[in-house]
Amino acid sequence: MRTEQAQRHFWLPVPNEKVPGGVRHAFPGPRWDGLPSADSVCGKHVALAQPSEVDWIYFPTCAECNSRLKSR
Template sequence: MHTEQAQRHFWLPVPNENLPGGVRHAFRGARWDGLASAETVCGEPVALAQPSELDWIYFPTCADCNSRLKGE
């Protein structure tokens, strides 16, 4: 059985440093608390920043984060 904390997650658009654009990754917790970096549900360490409205529209969902959350 999962704890409530393990089940909580939020999504955040993250710019990709190597390519134009970025990806919407999932993170553990209830919401972004302003940290400068974090580890995604798929295990990738990333830098975080306040996303723009266009980031939410144009950045695709991370398939690995989505799959892991569905598996839980």
């Protein structure tokens, strides 16, 4: 049986030079704990930083993270 914590994920805007601005990726866990980098649900290892309110508005959701979480 999986614990509630193992099932939880959080989203965080991540800057990306390939996409104007960046992308919101999903990560395992209840919330970002300040780590400088992490592996997203879609398998990308990315640098993390405190996002601005504008990042939340303008960065699109990672389609792969969204698809993988929806299929679970």
